[in-house]
Amino acid sequence: MDGLYHFFENNSIYVVLTISLIVWFGIFFYLKKLDKRLEKLNNSIKEVSNE
């Protein structure tokens, strides 16, 4: 763990990289969840209008 800390301390570009990747992962999984939620909503509206 100490080695990793020193690596990031000496190579700050990798700190930027890690933060950017975390932001992208967050955005991706949020979009995926939103996608599923909209699909479910669409299906339930379809079911209601069919009834």
Next chain:
Amino acid sequence: MPIKSFSKLWSSIWKYFLFILMSFVIFAGISFPIVDVPKNWYEFPNIPGLGENAKIIFFHVSTAWISVIAFLMSTIFSIKFLRKKDLDDDVKAVTSAELGLVFCILATVTGAVWAKFAWGEFWSWDPRQSSIFALLLIYGALFALRSAIENDEKRAQLSSVYSIIAFVTVPFFVFIMPRIMKGLHPGSADDSTSGPVVNFKMNSNMYLIFMLTLVAFTLLYIWLWQLGVKSGKLKNKVLL
């Protein structure tokens, strides 16, 4: 395999492909080193006057690219709406215009941050900056127009006409004006003589990463557009 379940599987697969591709281009775009003489596949060439700032090309140009694609798609669906009068086409057009505006703002902001370190000022009314500012005003006015009309049909019709007319200006402001006028931005008429600006010479590996970034951003745009269209259609279904 039934066609329906295949299309469901495919709609998931390409999103995970985007996840991997975007992660890779972020990794490559940020961490691949810039060296004077690239010897390995993961090294980018040093561009005089820019150094590490050259890496902005991966993210800044991609956002500008997406705004042009989005404005084009908005125009296509506006034409489709005027021909068929289907409100779903209006949803598709306006979602694309929204995304175009968002990416246009991102291109402006990332460009301004880059300009501070390359030209010394956030904003210097360079032809490229002036033209993107004009585009922001033109497409901002589209949403002002939409918010002023209550009737759905009329709003869709007027905004479709406006969107088509607005797109006529895009090639001029993005591809023509900044290239025929003298300026600081790479690609201006006096590129080789002015300021710390560069003749952008990427090596083949840098060019490949750049192209992959464009693909990743285009896929991201498609996904965001699909989400916007889905929610817009649902809103229409519930309200109409």
